[in-house]
Structure formats: C-alpha cells, structure tokens
Amino acid sequence: MAPAKGHFTILYFAAAASFTARSTDELPAPVQACSLFAQLEERYPGITLKVLSSCAVTVNLEYIDIDEDDGLTIKEGDEVAIIPPVSSG
Amino acid sequence: MASSTIVESLRKQIASCEAQLKDLRRQLAEAEHYQQQQREQDSLHQTTAAYSDPFTHDMSYGIHDDFRSEVFAALSHVEVGSPSRKWPLDKTEYKRYGRQLIMPEIGLQGQLCLKEASVLIVGVGGLGCPAAAYLVGSGVGTVGLIDGDIVEESNLHRQVLHSTASVGMSKVDSARVALNSLNPNVRLVAHPSRLTSESAISILQDYDVVLDCTDTPASRYLISDACVLLGKPLVSASALRTDGQLMVLNYPPRPVGDPSGGPCYRCVFPKPPPAESVVSCGDGGILGPVVGVMGVLQALEAIKLLTRQTNEVFRHVEPKPADPPTLLIFSAYSNPMFRSIRLRNRRQKCAACSAQSSVTPEALKSGSLDYVQFCGTISPINALASNERISAENYAKIRLEVNPYTGMEPDKDSHILVDVREKVQFGLCSLEGSLNVPFSTITTTLPNLANTWHNDEIPQAQGWVTELKNHPEKPIFVICRLGNDSQLSVKKMKELGLDHSGQRWIGDIKGGLKAWRNNVDREFPEY
Numbered sequence: 326m327a328p329a330k331g332h333f334t335i336l337y338f339a340a341a342a343s344f345t346a347r348s349t350d351e352l353p354a355p356v357q358a359c360s361l362f363a364q365l366e367e368r369y370p371g372i373t374l375k376v377l378s379s380c381a382v383t384v385n386l387e388y389i390d391i392d393e394d395d396g397l398t399i400k401e402g403d404e405v406a407i408i409p410p411v412s413s414g
Numbered sequence: 415m416a417s418s419t420i421v422e423s424l425r426k427q428i429a430s431c432e433a434q435l436k437d438l439r440r441q442l443a444e445a446e447h448y449q450q451q452q453r454e455q456d457s458l459h460q461t462t463a464a465y466s467d468p469f470t471h472d473m474s475y476g477i478h479d480d481f482r483s484e485v486f487a488a489l490s491h492v493e494v495g496s497p498s499r500k501w502p503l504d505k506t507e508y509k510r511y512g513r514q515l516i517m518p519e520i521g522l523q524g525q526l527c528l529k530e531a532s533v534l535i536v537g538v539g540g541l542g543c544p545a546a547a548y549l550v551g552s553g554v555g556t557v558g559l560i561d562g563d564i565v566e567e568s569n570l571h572r573q574v575l576h577s578t579a580s581v582g583m584s585k586v587d588s589a590r591v592a593l594n595s596l597n598p599n600v601r602l603v604a605h606p607s608r609l610t611s612e613s614a615i616s617i618l619q620d621y622d623v624v625l626d627c628t629d630t631p632a633s634r635y636l637i638s639d640a641c642v643l644l645g646k647p648l649v650s651a652s653a654l655r656t657d658g659q660l661m662v663l664n665y666p667p668r669p670v671g672d673p674s675g676g677p678c679y680r681c682v683f684p685k686p687p688p689a690e691s692v693v694s695c696g697d698g699g700i701l702g703p704v705v706g707v708m709g710v711l712q713a714l715e716a717i718k719l720l721t722r723q724t725n726e727v728f729r730h731v732e733p734k735p736a737d738p739p740t741l742l743i744f745s746a747y748s749n750p751m752f753r754s755i756r757l758r759n760r761r762q763k764c765a766a767c768s769a770q771s772s773v774t775p776e777a778l779k780s781g782s783l784d785y786v787q788f789c790g791t792i793s794p795i796n797a798l799a800s801n802e803r804i805s806a807e808n809y810a811k812i813r814l815e816v817n818p819y820t821g822m823e824p825d826k827d828s829h830i831l832v833d834v835r836e837k838v839q840f841g842l843c844s845l846e847g848s849l850n851v852p853f854s855t856i857t858t859t860l861p862n863l864a865n866t867w868h869n870d871e872i873p874q875a876q877g878w879v880t881e882l883k884n885h886p887e888k889p890i891f892v893i894c895r896l897g898n899d900s901q902l903s904v905k906k907m908k909e910l911g912l913d914h915s916g917q918r919w920i921g922d923i924k925g926g927l928k929a930w931r932n933n934v935d936r937e938f939p940e941y
C-alpha cells in the first residue's frame with residue numbers, strides 16, 4: 326500500500342512494534358536517514374535507547390547503515406523497516 | 415607458546431586432510447558406481463547384439479536414448495544382478511529417501527553429500543526440534559545436538575520432538591529417542607550441556623554446518639564468532655511471539671579479514687538488544703507454528719548448502735557465486751508474511767570477521783570474551799527501596815484477614831491493586847478486584863500531554879492516570895507476573911505524580927503473582 330503523497334512508510338517489527346504499539350506509520354518525506362532516529366525519538370520517547378540502538382534498518386528491502394551512510398535520503402514512497410534482533414527460539 | 419602453535423597447526427592439517435579424504439571417498443564411491451553401470455550397459459549391448467533378433471534393430475533406434483539406457487539398467491539388474499553388485503546406497507536407503515532422490519536438486523549425488531555431512535544443532539527447542547527432525551529424516555550422516563535444558567510441560571506446544579512422557583528428561587536425550595526412531599541410520603552425537611565460549615571451538619570444529627537454534631543474544635554472538643573463526647557456514651534463526659528471522663551467515667565461509675566472505679551475526683546486528691528488553695515479564699510468548707516455520711526453513715537452508723556442489727557438478731548448472739546474503743523476516747500476522755531483506759557484505763570494522771577483528775580463538779578458549787556481559791547482565795531488577803515493597807504473604811493479610819484489634823472485616827476497597835501484565839495475560843487469571851493497566855501503557859504514558867504525538871490516543875492512554883488520581887487517599891499496590899515490571903511501574907507512577915509528593919503509598923508486591931501462587935494460593939494458575 327503506497328503512503329500518502331509526500332510521505333514514506335515505516336514498518337515496525339518485533340520489539341519496535343511492541344514499543345510503538347503499531348506496525349506501521351506514515352511520515353513526511355524527504356528525510357535524511359541520519360536524522361530518522363531523532364525524529365522517531367521525538368514521537369516515541371525512549372525508543373532510541375530501548376529499541377533503535379540495536380536495530381537493523383532497511384530502505385526498500387535493502388540494509389542500510391544509519392551511522393555510516395552519509396547523505397542517504399529517505400524519499401517519498403519509500404518503505405523503511407525497523408528490525409530489532411529477535412534472539413528467542 | 416610455540417608448542418601450542420604447533421599443536422594448533424597440526425590439528426588444522428589433520429582436519430584438512432580428513433576433509434580431503436572424506437571427499438575422495440565420496441568421489442570413489444561415485445566413480446565405482448558409474449564404472450559398474452558402464453560395464454553392465456556395455457555387456458548388455460553385447461548380449462543383445464549377439465541375438466540376431468529382428469526386434470533388436472527397432473529397439474536400438476525407435477526409443478529415446480535415456481529411456482533405452484533405463485531399460486537396459488532394469489534388465490541388467492534382473493539378468494546380471496550378481497551378489498557382489500555394489501550400490502552406493504543401501505537398499506533400504508533407496509526406498510527411504512526415494513521421494514527426495516528423484517528430485518533433480520538432490521539425486522544420488524546429493525544424497526551421498528547428505529550422508530557424508532555432519533550438522534550441529536545448537537539448542538533443541540522450538541527451532542531445533544523441527545530442524546533436527548527434517549535433517550535426520552533427510553539422511554544427514556551425523557547430527558550433533560547441544561542443549562543443557564530439561565523438557566518442561568510448557569515446551570510441548572512447540573518443541574515437537576519432546577512428548578508428555580519425556581517431561582523432566584534432558585532435551586538432548588528426549589530428542590535422541592525421537593530422532594532415532596525416526597531414522598536409525600543417522601549417527602546422533604549428544605552434547606547435553608550449554609555451549610560455553612571455552613567449549614565452542616572444540617565442539618563446532620567437527621561439523622560441516624552449524625544451526626543456531628538458541629534463545630539468548632549471548633549465545634547468538636558466541637556461535638557466530640566461533641563459526642567465523644572456524645570457517646563454518648551458520649544457519650541462524652529466531653522467533654518471538656508472531657515474528658521470526660532467518661539468515662545464512664558466514665557463507666561463503668572465507669577466512670577472517672577476507673571481504674568476499676559472507677557477513678556474520680555481528681555484521682548485521684553489531685549491538686545487542688538492551689538487556690532489560692529481554693528480561694521483561696511481558697516477553698516470552700510464542701506461537702508454535704511460528705517458531706516451527708523458522709526451524710523448518712533452517713533445515714531447508716542446511717540441505718541446500720550441503721547439496722549445492724551436486725547441483726553445479728552433476729546437473730551442469732553454471733557454478734554461480736553464492737546467493738547474496740539475505741535476512742528473511744517472517745511476520746505471521748502481516749501481509750505479506752515474508753519479506754526478504756538484502757544484506758550487505760562483511761562490515762569493514764566488524765569485531766569478528768573483518769581485518770580489524772578482535773575476536774581470536776585464544777580469547778574464546780580462555781573465556782576472556784564475556785558474552786553475557788557484552789549483552790548486558792540479566793540480574794533481577796532491584797529498583798525499589800525496601801519500604802516500597804511488600805511480600806505476597808503480607809499483602810494477603812491485608813486482603814484476607816480480619817484485623818485482630820478492630821475486628822474489622824478485610825476490605826478490598828481500602829486500597830487499589832494494579833495488575834500491570836498485558837491485557838491478554840490479565841484475561842487468563844487475575845486477583846479479584848484488581849485494576850489492569852498494562853506495562854506497555856504505563857511506560858508510554860508521558861508526564862506532559864503536549865508532547866504526545868497521537869492526539870486521538872490521549873484519552874485512552876491517560877485514562878488510567880485520571881482514574882488513579884480520583885482516589886488520592888488509597889494506597890496503590892502494584893503486581894505483575896514475576897516482580898520486575900511492577901517495580902518499574904511504581905517508579906513511573908511516582909514520576910507521574912500519583913503519590914502526591916509522598917502523601918500516598920505506592921509499592922509493589924515482591925515476586926509478583928508467582929510469589930502469590932507459591933506462598934499464598936496454590937490454586938492460582940501457573941502459565
């Protein structure tokens with residue numbers, strides 16, 4: 326499902342879905358990848374320390390490195406996923 | 415120092431020679447098989463040619479080559495069928511594995527690869543049980559099982575090798591019984607204890623492929639590090655609630671520092687999840703088929719790895735580079751249920767597999783790498799002062815006993831009991847008169863309404879605060895399942911000002927409902 330105009334979709338899995346109590350959000354695009362966590366922290370206080378710091382982040386099903394991918398921009402219509410490590414089994 | 419290097423080097427040489435020998439034996443078995451087939455076909459050609467049967471001519475030309483040789487083979491089996499005939503597989507194996515033998519992805523060569531292979535399954539629980547069942551069923555020659563746990567009743571809904579009768583038995587023994595009856599041809603190796611960093615290298619080195627079916631962050635990093643150091647492919651899976659993850663790691667298993675090798679667990683998740691997210695009482699739910707799916711997929715990936723060579727050599731499929739590494743996400747209640755994430759190559763600064771690696775075999779063996787500490791300690795939470803806590807027995811007195819001095823009946827209305835378990839758990843069983851405010855609601859409640867993002871959710875999320883503020887004189891007792899979330903909830907309630915600057919007592923019931931059941935009411939359900 327495509328996000329509304331001028332937005333991107335963000336999917337929350339596992340602990341990220343538990344923390345935000347939702348599986349998806351639509352956020353305004355464009356946004357710098359490196360400022361994504363700060364934006365999420367504003368909306369879900371505490372999420373950076375408790376969830377995001379250990380998560381894998383993907384854009385359109387590709388793994389990205391928030392700290393090292395300087396200048397990467399999340400664009401309108403992109404699908405971002407927040408994937409915390411699941412360790413149980 | 416020098417002698418230990420020599421020992422290490424000799425060990426490596428022996429291992430490499432053994433692997434070579436194993437491969438040569440397999441090649442020999444195949445070559446002998448083909449030689450024999452060839453001979454029989456030749457002799458059959460001669461025999462049939464010797465008969466000047468008028469139909470011979472038609473037979474040779476009117477039928478497709480493949481079919482003809484198949485017929486010859488069948489005939490030769492009947493006519494020649496000498497007792498010295500040597501087949502690469504046992505007669506019963508042809509029958510048992512028949513349905514996968516006729517798959518072009520496996521075939522005879524694939525089956526021989528499986529038979530020669532050894533797979534180590536670390537953790538014989540929700541993932542390990544189905545993975546082991548399919549690998550043993552498929553005829554993997556040697557399957558190793560590691561687990562230090564005992565079978566419990568609450569394991570049975572998902573750990574499909576264990577039965578009601580094996581409750582109390584070690585998981586490794588229970589699995590051995592089940593697997594042996596499934597396929598007695600497979601050699602099962604039991605390691606009935608938890609994998610430690612000291613033992614990891616010596617246990618893992620005997621196997622071709624490792625399956626991580628464990629349940630803690632610490633063991634995931636340990637197994638990944640050991641696989642990187644030993645050059646073993648690792649099939650890693652996990653599951654919680656309705657979500658699962660699957661990765662084939664360190665594949666191709668190139669040496670440490672070689673950027674063309676597959677990424678390791680640290681490359682994908684360099685930082686462990688915070689320890690308290692693993693301790694939380696709300697954690698721990700799991701749907702059987704969710705973890706089952708992930709375990710079955712691990713078995714599939716292991717079979718693909720072990721028979722990969724077959725496909726290239728014998729099906730004349732172009733040897734292609736290994737599939738790009740992926741992280742498969744399973745989310746049972748999402749649409750789509752599966753998402754495949756393309757991973758990157760090895761991380762340039764990875765602590766385990768890069769040229770800058772700090773993880774060494776020596777560090778692992780000596781135990782100087784503390785995986786438990788790396789992932790954070792999981793000691794019980796002790797967040798409250800002793801005057802903010804009450805034992806289950808003392809709370810029971812408040813609830814159940816007549817006051818010996820005043821003769822007053824116990825009154826549940828004299829205080830508020832807040833149960834902070836999630837709604838579903840509260841629905842299973844609760845103490846009479848308790849008010850349910852889920853821990854997740856408490857932790858996400860903001861002191862300042864203006865900061866709240868979802869305006870539509872304010873009334874519901876803040877409703878509990880208003881409700882508790884309506885009775886400022888009543889003390890609040892907080893209870894949860896095990897006594898962790900209740901402490902954090904008490905702290906949060908005080909932050910939110912519910913204690914009216916210390917005028918109202920707010921405290922937790924030590925040990926939660928578990929303590930209530932153990933010390934007060936044996937009939938209260940355990941789940």
Ligand SMILES: [Zn+2]
Pocket residue numbers: 677678679680681682760761764765766767768
């Ligand atoms: Zn790595």
